[in-house]
Amino acid sequence: MRSVVVLLAAALLLVPGTVRGPLPDSMAAPAWSAGDLWLYRFNSTFEGSVFLNGTLRAEVLGVSNVMVRGVAQDVFTVDTGGTGTLEGIFPTPLGNVPAKGTWNLTGEQLFATGSRKIVKTLIDIAAVGQVGVLNLPFNLLWTNSTSNLVVRDEWRYPVLVGTSGNVTLNASMAEHVFLQFGTNPPVNTSTVAVTEVAVSVTLASRSNASVPAGRFETYVVRESWPDGASERFDYAPAAGNNARTQTFNSTGAEVTRTELISYRYRAGESPDPFAMILIGAVVAIAVTVALTVLWISRRRRRRDREYTPPSLRDPPTSGP
Structure with a gap:
């Protein structure tokens, strides 16, 4: 019976743990797969007036x-x-006027694997919305x-x-804006x-970020653009994406911020505790059955040795 207990304990040790260690010295690419998704809280200002x-929501659809x-x-x-x-x-033909409304964004982004x-x-x-005064x-x-060709990549x-x-990046951009007030x-x-x-990118440090989705260990990535604008990305490996993103204008003022609200990242998911319990139970049952069969087999052999005549139990060896 003691052997059964020892083997059951060994079987339970086969269930993987979920403890995470500190972030390593190098940042790896996220292991995205179809169905991964992220929901962000978003706020932004345009030229300090709007x-x-x-x-915002992003979902990986797959690889193609x-x-x-041409590439x-x-x-x-x-x-x-x-x-x-x-x-x-x-701004309107009659001057600057206050306005309120709602916006809706749809789109698609393609990332090189x-x-x-x-x-x-x-x-x-x-x-759509309403211009207050008018x-x-x-x-x-x-x-x-926008389509990009990567000309140089040191990252x-x-x-x-x-x-x-x-x-x-060699960027080819096409943009169209339609704006109408009333029936004008x-x-x-x-x-x-x-x-x-040309963008300068630096993996500055490791840090922590507290956002609505929780507290994450992060890598701090900074991008600097030719016009003096910059971005800070707090990339969370556990979420497979940024926990927080901040954009700053050329004066250093923050103009955009996104913070992670919720996510589903398959590669970062902890094993299902219930599934692990089932696996442990199945292994334990299998070990118990094997030991029971072994115990019965040994008893049968011992009983056979006790009740079987020596002439049948131990066949004579062939001699010269």
Whole structure:
């Protein structure tokens, strides 16, 4: 019986634990898979006059091979959506007037599976509301499509803490804006451009971030742009994405912040405790059955030795 207890204890040790150690010295790429999703709290200001608040959602749809700017590559397709409110001062032909409304975002982003650089973005934002003083409804549609070619990439996973590098993108952008107040003629603007952008990236340190989804150990990644703007990403390996993102303008003022509300990241999920109990129980039962069979077999052999005549129990050996 003591052997049964020892083997049962050994079987339970086969169940993996869920304790996490400190973050390592290098940051690995997240192990995304279809169904991973993240929900963020979002707030932003545009030129200090229009304020947006709401939620953003991103979900990994899967991996496919696509052609971007003449280059075939494997990408993660990430579906993007969001909704919220806006409030601020809008420029009109009659001057600046206060306005309130709601916005809705739909889109898609393609991330190269190896480098995790964004190679294509499609974003549509629709906003409707009311211009206060004029008592006029407004309708805003903003569409942006950007495709990137990675010209230079000094930022490749795994990345050691303290590493700095430059990433140069050749970006092809098409943007369209539609704005209408009441029944007045709409204002349409379109912009098409191809430009090369160099971004400086640094894995500055390890830290912690407390957000609505909880407290996470994070890597702090900083990006600096040619116009003086910058971004800080608090990347949480346990969530497979950023716990917090902050964007700053050229004066250092924060203009955008996202904070993780909830998420589903399969690679970071702890084993199901109930499933582990079932596995442990199955292993324990299997061990018990095996020991029982062994015990019965030994008793049978011992009984056979006691009651079987020696002539049948021990056949004679052949001799010369």
